[in-house]
Amino acid sequence: MKKTGKCPKCESTNIIPEVQIIAQQPIRPIIEFPHITKARVIRHPHAMIFEEPEQADLKAWICGECGYTEIYADDSQRLYDAHLEAQAERKKNGW
Numbered sequence: 704m705k706k707t708g709k710c711p712k713c714e715s716t717n718i719i720p721e722v723q724i725i726a727q728q729p730i731r732p733i734i735e736f737p738h739i740t741k742a743r744v745i746r747h748p749h750a751m752i753f754e755e756p757e758q759a760d761l762k763a764w765i766c767g768e769c770g771y772t773e774i775y776a777d778d779s780q781r782l783y784d785a786h787l788e789a790q791a792e793r794k795k796n797g798w
C-alpha cells in the first residue's frame with residue numbers, strides 16, 4: 704500500500720498514510736498521554752548491560768474502506784544493521 708497507494712484486499716485507493724500506532728493505557732487517567740509503540744532490535748542480545756538497542760518509529764498505512772493495515776518501520780536499514788551484528792555475534796559465540 705505504501706508504494707502502490709492501493710489496498711491489496713479491496714483495491715480501494717482511500718489509503719490513510721503514516722498513521723501513528725499507540726499503546727493505550729489500560730486505566731484511563733485524568734490526563735491521557737499516548738504511549739508510542741516502536742520496533743526494537745537488540746544489537747548485543749547477550750550483553751549484561753550494554754545491549755545497544757536500535758529503535759524505530761512505526762507507521763501504519765490504513766485502507767479507509769476495509770481497514771486493512773500495513774505497518775512500516777522508519778529507518779529500517781539501521782534496524783537491519785543491528786540485526787546483522789547480533790546474528791554475527793551469535794554465530795561467533797556459538798549461541
Ligand SMILES: [Zn+2]
Pocket residue numbers: 710711712713714715766767768769770771
Ligand atoms: Zn481495503
